[in-house]
Amino acid sequence: MAERVIPLIDQRSRPLVVPRAAQPFPAPGQLVDSRGRPLRDLRISVTDRCNFRCSYCMPKEVFDKDYQYLPHASLLTFEEITRLARLFVGHGVGKLRLTGGEPLLRKGLETLIEQLSALQTLNGDPLDITLTTNGTLLGRKAKALKAAGLKRVTVSLDALDDNVFRRMNDVDFPVADVLAGIEAASAAGLEQIKVNMVVKRGTNDHQILPMARHFRGTGITLRFIEYMDVGATNGWRMDEVLPSAEVISRLQPEFALMPLEPTARGETAERWGYVGQDGKHDAALGEIGVISSVTHAFCGDCNRARLSTEGSIYLCLFASQGYDLRSMLRGGASDEHIREAIAAIWQGRADRYSELRASLPDHSGPRTARRVEMSYIGG
Ligand SMILES: Nc1nc2c(ncn2[C@@H]2O[C@H](COP(=O)(O)OP(=O)(O)OP(=O)(O)O)[C@@H](O)[C@H]2O)c(=O)[nH]1
Ligand SMILES: C[S@@+](CC[C@H](N)C(=O)[O-])C[C@H]1O[C@@H](n2cnc3c(N)ncnc32)[C@H](O)[C@@H]1O
Ligand code: SF4
């Protein structure tokens, strides 16, 4: 098996060695960008609103003072989202992720999921419809979401301790209620539940082990995300990034872990399995993931486009500009015309922000115009 070694920023940590995916990339006939990357994944921001104020995403000082939420009329309607999603699926997209902002704040989201579930992929495989949420409304909505056709869910949770949670998310909400939301998702039959934990050195990194202990053996995959410099407001500093290699080296003394094969090209997380008594991966104990956008950029495999709340397409999480499809929709453009526009936009794509950042000595990121906020284009 071919292997790649993750370069380290923090030399105190051990190198990670993870297997390389074997699947062909791209498939023959697939729409590709200027770097040969296929379009597979569409992330749809259904609202720019959120009931949290995570310090790394929508810091209160900025979002409660300066930011104007979008007026309802400028949001894409469910019919407009579904029409665009159908055209993207026609270009080879097989995965739709609903996100935001907090997607469960968008009224009637189940109706959108029902409409999206009726779409047919090019190769006849079922469309993978998934959702990223902070979990606060999941307890109430999980059953209806599943019934509407949602397949999977990812819940963000940065700590088990209420005080640490408040420091990360700047909200008074009990962790127990997010955990209850996760349980409701599981009871409703949502599959492959994942938990995303953004790690900020000095704020919640001491929660890495308690989180791993909590989710080990539950069937839920916990993923540690390196804190990123997305948007223009979160005051990102490299010294608050805890490299994934260090996450693994903090877990290793307590848990034996082994690298696992990726399930698909373009996967953001590197997978690590808990090792059982026989020295092999014990599926009952499950796995964890690390998402190393800062210390090990994965732009080379990036197959994701983002549809903003207002209907613009963004080609990178760190983009400053999008391509306005809403005016085409509302201006009466035909499907064929929009399909061609999407193809031209994707074919011209050359983005690789995280790779460029990694090549700069201070990891300060390439100088660009003001970057769009993550809540607007969807995380
Ligand atoms: N730099 C960068 N980070 C990303 C990108 N996509 C996702 N991420 C980060 O990875 C996190 C996890 O994304 P998810 O949507 O939960 O995971 P995923 O790997 O895309 O989806 P599945 O594995 O299919 O569940 C996001 O919240 C971001 O922080 C990307 O294209 N670029
Ligand atoms: C923008 S949120 C939108 C969905 C939903 N509100 C939630 O929090 O799950 C999507 C994901 O982006 C992640 N995220 C936001 N800001 C980030 C940052 N600066 N670095 C890394 N991940 C970030 C969040 O932790 C979350 O898992
Ligand atoms: S990460 Fe999600 S929950 Fe936190 S502020 Fe951003 S959109 Fe809201």
Ligand code: SF4
């Ligand atoms: S930085 Fe941009 S190009 Fe690189 S993986 Fe993230 S979204 Fe894709």
